[in-house]
Amino acid sequence: xxxxxxxxxxxDSSAVAGLLAEAGHEVIGVTLQLYDHGQASARxxxxxxxxxxxxxxxxxxxxxxxxxxxxxxxxxxxxVIADFADAYARGETPVPCVRCNQTVKFTDLLALADDLGxxxxxxGHYVRRVEGPEGAELHRAADPARDQSWFLFATTxxxxxxxxxxxxxxxxxAAVRAVAARLGLPxxxxxxxxxxxxxxxxxxxxxxxxxxxxxxxxxxxxTIAGEVVGRHDGIxxxxxxxAKRLGVAAQAGGxxxxxxxxxxxxxxxxxxxxxxxxxxxxxREVNWLTEERALRCAVKLRxxxxxxxxxxxxxxxxxxxxxxxPALPAPGQAxxxxxxxxxxxxxxxxxxxxx
Amino acid sequence: xxGLDANATEKLRPEARQAVLAALDLGGNPASVxxxxxxxxxxxxxxxxxxxxxFGGRPADLVFTSGGTEADALAVHALGAGRRLIVGATEHDAxxxxxxxxxxxxxxxxxxxxxxxxxxxxxEGGPALVCLMLANNETGTLHPVAEAAGLCRQAGALLxxxxxxxxxxIAVDFAALGADSLALSSHKLGxxxxxxxxxxxxxxxxxxxxxxxxxxxxxxxxxxxPPLPAIAGFAAAALVARGAAALAPLRDEAERGAxxxxxVALGAGxxxxxxxxxxxxxxxxxxxQVIALDLAGVQVSAGAACSSGKVARSHxxxxxxxGALAGQAIRVSLPWCAGPAEVDAFLRAYRAMAERLSRRxx
Numbered sequence: 123x124x125x126x127x128x129x130x131x132x133x134d135s136s137a138v139a140g141l142l143a144e145a146g147h148e149v150i151g152v153t154l155q156l157y158d159h160g161q162a163s164a165r166x167x168x169x170x171x172x173x174x175x176x177x178x179x180x181x182x183x184x185x186x187x188x189x190x191x192x193x194x195x196x197x198x199x200x201x202v203i204a205d206f207a208d209a210y211a212r213g214e215t216p217v218p219c220v221r222c223n224q225t226v227k228f229t230d231l232l233a234l235a236d237d238l239g240x241x242x243x244x245x246g247h248y249v250r251r252v253e254g255p256e257g258a259e260l261h262r263a264a265d266p267a268r269d270q271s272w273f274l275f276a277t278t279x280x281x282x283x284x285x286x287x288x289x290x291x292x293x294x295x296a297a298v299r300a301v302a303a304r305l306g307l308p309x310x311x312x313x314x315x316x317x318x319x320x321x322x323x324x325x326x327x328x329x330x331x332x333x334x335x336x337x338x339x340x341x342x343x344x345t346i347a348g349e350v351v352g353r354h355d356g357i358x359x360x361x362x363x364x365a366k367r368l369g370v371a372a373q374a375g376g377x378x379x380x381x382x383x384x385x386x387x388x389x390x391x392x393x394x395x396x397x398x399x400x401x402x403x404x405x406r407e408v409n410w411l412t413e414e415r416a417l418r419c420a421v422k423l424r425x426x427x428x429x430x431x432x433x434x435x436x437x438x439x440x441x442x443x444x445x446x447x448p449a450l451p452a453p454g455q456a457x458x459x460x461x462x463x464x465x466x467x468x469x470x471x472x473x474x475x476x477x
Numbered sequence: 478x479x480g481l482d483a484n485a486t487e488k489l490r491p492e493a494r495q496a497v498l499a500a501l502d503l504g505g506n507p508a509s510v511x512x513x514x515x516x517x518x519x520x521x522x523x524x525x526x527x528x529x530x531x532f533g534g535r536p537a538d539l540v541f542t543s544g545g546t547e548a549d550a551l552a553v554h555a556l557g558a559g560r561r562l563i564v565g566a567t568e569h570d571a572x573x574x575x576x577x578x579x580x581x582x583x584x585x586x587x588x589x590x591x592x593x594x595x596x597x598x599x600x601e602g603g604p605a606l607v608c609l610m611l612a613n614n615e616t617g618t619l620h621p622v623a624e625a626a627g628l629c630r631q632a633g634a635l636l637x638x639x640x641x642x643x644x645x646x647i648a649v650d651f652a653a654l655g656a657d658s659l660a661l662s663s664h665k666l667g668x669x670x671x672x673x674x675x676x677x678x679x680x681x682x683x684x685x686x687x688x689x690x691x692x693x694x695x696x697x698x699x700x701x702x703p704p705l706p707a708i709a710g711f712a713a714a715a716l717v718a719r720g721a722a723a724l725a726p727l728r729d730e731a732e733r734g735a736x737x738x739x740x741v742a743l744g745a746g747x748x749x750x751x752x753x754x755x756x757x758x759x760x761x762x763x764x765x766q767v768i769a770l771d772l773a774g775v776q777v778s779a780g781a782a783c784s785s786g787k788v789a790r791s792h793x794x795x796x797x798x799x800g801a802l803a804g805q806a807i808r809v810s811l812p813w814c815a816g817p818a819e820v821d822a823f824l825r826a827y828r829a830m831a832e833r834l835s836r837r838x839x
Contacts, residue, residue, distance in 0.1 A: 188771065188772065189786075190764070191787040193788060237761075
């Protein structure tokens with residue numbers, strides 16, 4: 123089968139390309155050029171392509187497969203970076219990796235796969251696709267430490283049906299590195315990538331400030347009642363649940379405070395006592411990976427979060443999540459529905475209704 | 478494999494290959510005093526005479542460089558010193574990057590430089606260096622360089638001509654053009670990569686300011702030991718590259734067939750190189766076309782090749798006002814040895830691609 127492999131230049135997607143080629147598939151490697159690396163790293167005259175593109179090409183050369191670099195800069199800027207900065211300026215905490223998966227990766231690369239007559243797209247994500255009675259299901263990876271299912275909740279069922287995740291069943295990262303080493307891939311011992319790809323150094327808040335200078339302006343830290351208790355250095359540096367960067371507002375009368383809301387319009391950081399929260403979470407842009415219905419499940423409100431038992435109720439424009447116990451979800455983050463290892467769907471957390 | 482990307486690099490000519498091998502075996506440094514040095518020097522100077530004469534220049538006015546990019550950079554550096562720069566909108570990056578901050582000479586819809594605009598630009602200030610290529614690398618469009626040279630002379634301006642794509646494919650006569658310098662590249666006319674040359678007008682050539690002074694080679698105009706094998710191959714290729722007119726009917730057939738499959742030919746309304754066709758497929762990204770054809774065994778290119786390998790949007794087609802088609806065009810450039818079999822293979826792959834991709838784009 124002809125398979126398009128999204129190669130980032132890292133060890134995971136390199137191992138995927140190697141495994142599929144070894145299995146006898148006709149593998150076509152593609153690497154998305156998402157941003158100008160020379161500009162992002164602020165080095166004058168640096169090539170627009172970073173080391174990762176170079177590495178992806180070396181891996182493809184080693185495997186003897188064709189490899190192409192796709193210019194996705196304009197699309198990535200509009201669909202991911204602008205959305206990222208807009209969300210922070212509104213007082214939300216976006217997940218750019220989900221946006222990127224939703225747009226540039228799964229939508230555009232599957233279209234390219236169609237254009238090139240490839241039957242499937244394969245990526246190095248740590249999730250499993252399992253054939254179930256309703257069709258393809260999305261499941262957590264075998265390795266809980268590497269599981270990326272939360273980041274892939276927005277993959278549609280049609281996309282899932284055509285996508286392969288060969289690493290989902292790997293016991294751990296060491297096993298993937300062992301595959302890369304066995305295949306002689308030049309990236310076998312390359313360190314894992316960290317943080318947000320388009321902020322290779324410095325602070326993500328600088329990226330936000332370039333597009334939304336107001337999100338970097340200082341403002342008041344207030345209590346829920348509106349009492350000013352401190353100053354902040356730009357709402358883009360805060361997320362709901364955060365306890366750092368609060369200065370004198372960090373506690374009152376021995377009670378630790380955390381951020382409970384961000385008011386983008388008034389550039390205010392709202393704090394309240396730690397341990398509080400809400401039981402009702404409203405979601406937008408909900409993606410269902412099962413039949414849309416009211417159901418009981420466990421939800422994850424952040425990438426690194428425990429599971430919260432909850433009931434889900436579909437609404438006209440999304441869904442309501444009724445948590446059994448209060449939690450402090452951050453608007454803009456994803457709320458993903460799990461039934462055991464299976465992802466049933468998910469959506470983006472809405473800010474609390476005004477007033 | 479069907480290689481139709483000669484404007485990226487020409488197929489090596491057998492005569493050039495022989496000359497490279499002979500020079501490799503010869504060895505020697507032309508700067509050495511002893512017999513081996515003299516033998517190398519003789520080969521170097523014979524190559525200089527061959528290439529200079531072949532393209533209408535004097536051997537004494539030819540400076541060997543590492544390639545076309547360095548020849549362009551040397552011209553802008555040496556001739557542009559103290560002059561304002563005027564650069565054709567569709568020049569190669571070798572010129573555009575060397576001539577930062579230059580005024581841009583616009584082109585018409587077929588990519589031909591606008592001489593009325595040149596006259597206006599020449600009148601707008603002090604002494605200028607104008608850079609205008611003989612033939613464009615993406616469309617093959619020929620510029621009215623002799624006429625531009627006349628305008629430059631009247632205005633007291635100098636003219637540098639990038640003849641990298643033209644040399645070997647159409648007649649190139651430096652003296653007859655009336656330009657002040659002319660850049661050439663070995664591998665674009667069937668020689669090996671690694672050598673190029675700048676021909677300089679006799680009045681300017683003696684004291685040409687080097688980019689690299691080094692040990693004073695090339696009469697102080699370009700330091701560094703000359704790559705003799707590449708230069709010998711360059712000369713051998715220059716001798717046998719006597720025009721590509723025979724490729725025109727093949728190119729026309731490929732272009733006609735592609736247009737029947739839905740392509741739009743860009744720059745086809747102006748005189749152009751006989752081997753080049755720029756074909757836009759409306760609604761289909763250029764990189765997708767290049768990849769699809771490559772997977773079908775046909776090698777073409779699009780836009781400017783970035784070192785990342787991505788297909789960047791074409792500044793040439795943008796300057797021609799091609800609009801959205803600027804991101805949807807590929808370049809087909811036939812090598813000197815192309816025949817009907819190459820055209821057939823191209824059209825088979827192109828039709829299949831156009832049918833699949835146009836349907837999806839619709």
